[in-house]
Amino acid sequence: MTDLFSKFDPLIEQRETLLSTGLTDPFNLVMERVESPTVAICNGRRTILLGTYNYMGMTFDPDVIAAGKQALDDYGSGTTGSRVLNGTYAGHKACEEALKTFYAMDHAMVFATGYQANLGIISTLAGKDDYIVLDIDSHASIYDGCALGNANIVPFRHNDVDALEKRLRRIPEGAGKLVVLEGVYSMLGDIAPLKEMVAVSKAAGAMVLVDEAHSMGFIGENGRGVAEAQGVIDDVDFIIGTFSKSVGTVGGFCVSNHPKFEILRLVCRPYVFTASLPPSVVATAATSIAKLMTGADKRAHLWQNSQKLHAGLKALGFTLGTETPQSAIIAVIMPNLEQGALMWEALLKEGLYVNLARPPATPANMTLLRCSLCAEHTAAQVDQILGMFEAAGRATGIID
Numbered sequence: 001m002t003d004l005f006s007k008f009d010p011l012i013e014q015r016e017t018l019l020s021t022g023l024t025d026p027f028n029l030v031m032e033r034v035e036s037p038t039v040a041i042c043n044g045r046r047t048i049l050l051g052t053y054n055y056m057g058m059t060f061d062p063d064v065i066a067a068g069k070q071a072l073d074d075y076g077s078g079t080t081g082s083r084v085l086n087g088t089y090a091g092h093k094a095c096e097e098a099l100k101t102f103y104a105m106d107h108a109m110v111f112a113t114g115y116q117a118n119l120g121i122i123s124t125l126a127g128k129d130d131y132i133v134l135d136i137d138s139h140a141s142i143y144d145g146c147a148l149g150n151a152n153i154v155p156f157r158h159n160d161v162d163a164l165e166k167r168l169r170r171i172p173e174g175a176g177k178l179v180v181l182e183g184v185y186s187m188l189g190d191i192a193p194l195k196e197m198v199a200v201s202k203a204a205g206a207m208v209l210v211d212e213a214h215s216m217g218f219i220g221e222n223g224r225g226v227a228e229a230q231g232v233i234d235d236v237d238f239i240i241g242t243f244s245k246s247v248g249t250v251g252g253f254c255v256s257n258h259p260k261f262e263i264l265r266l267v268c269r270p271y272v273f274t275a276s277l278p279p280s281v282v283a284t285a286a287t288s289i290a291k292l293m294t295g296a297d298k299r300a301h302l303w304q305n306s307q308k309l310h311a312g313l314k315a316l317g318f319t320l321g322t323e324t325p326q327s328a329i330i331a332v333i334m335p336n337l338e339q340g341a342l343m344w345e346a347l348l349k350e351g352l353y354v355n356l357a358r359p360p361a362t363p364a365n366m367t368l369l370r371c372s373l374c375a376e377h378t379a380a381q382v383d384q385i386l387g388m389f390e391a392a393g394r395a396t397g398i399i400d
């Protein structure tokens with residue numbers, strides 16, 4: 001018998017070597033209690049959270065929590081069914097209405113997760129004879145959506161407009177073309193030149209899908225994302241997003257103005273062949289989305305936090321993923337996995353949680369400490385965070 005696990009042996013060995021030094025497992029942290037969007041108890045210690053994607057801090061919003069509790073009372077704990085059978089409650093429709101209002105778009109379709117939204121929409125739109133042109137650093141859910149639909153995949157160099165244009169030119173005349181982009185790339189926290197990319201895609205006759213998972217609620221005048229900030233939202237055919245970041249719960253969605261959009265509800269397998277979100281979840285999502293529409297002050301504060309942390313880390317001598325802060329994600333580049341894991345643990349001992357990101361999730365084999373800021377972080381917390389980075393950085397020798 002061939003052991004089907006043998007392909008994981010190199011990873012098992014790498015993990016065992018790393019953990020044999022007594023290092024805390026960076027991928028097995030338990031939050032014993034969560035006090036707020038920015039503070040939790042981890043390993044018995046009060047810890048500042050700087051790796052949660054809870055950008056707008058909606059997880060403890062009193063209106064959001066009240067809506068969830070009310071829906072539990074009114075509708076029960078789950079729908080036990082698909083959206084196309086017994087799984088569409090009034091709350092699911094209200095959530096889709098909230099999205100349509102938020103984005104000022106005609107159609108909205110809610111999925112169980114953002115992962116499933118990409119899986120479903122991409123695989124249903126682009127099939128065997130179609131072409132998907134995508135940034136090479138695209139999220140796993142985008143690649144998995146391409147694979148599920150069996151489309152021809154044409155990757156181009158990260159954020160390179162000329163490379164995108166060249167790839168588009170090589171696609172056979174008359175073939176179906178979908179360009180898939182992200183607003184913010186979550187590993188380095190950099191944004192896409194959507195204005196130029198959407199223009200070249202449209203000129204080549206391609207449809208455009210933008211995943212705004214890490215920009216919704218924060219970037220753009222109304223928090224609609226990078227496409228809004230760069231003035232091209234009306235030229236984008238599909239926006240994908242998630243409820244697991246700024247919205248503060250779980251779920252995914254696609255919004256669009258395409259006149260035939262509603263047919264997707266009958267042909268999109270990751271929408272049809274799975275149970276719908278629990279009523280409490282869609283109630284929290286709808287309430288949160290409505291509140292994000294009036295979140296201008298929070299957006300402004302989050303930008304201040306991002307600028308302060310970026311400038312502070314740079315001044316301390318850390319190597320960062322971007323020259324200037326472009327989003328609420330600031331990536332600190334580590335020399336290698338071993339030192340990255342040591343620095344991660346040193347920060348945890350200081351009382352700070354960040355994400356350790358490693359290949360294959362990261363571009364160019366990088367190990368990163370990914371910091372994601374929250375609108376609820378105070379300026380004093382950002383100062384504290386910088387102090388922790390300084391102490392941990394010196395203790396591990398990452399900075400002098």
Ligand SMILES: Cc1ncc(COP(=O)(O)O)c(C=O)c1O
Pocket residue numbers: 113114115116118139141182186211213214242243244250251252
């Ligand atoms: C760009 C991007 N798209 C989609 C997703 C998936 O979202 P969800 O957590 O809702 O499955 C993520 C989550 O990490 C993401 O970063």
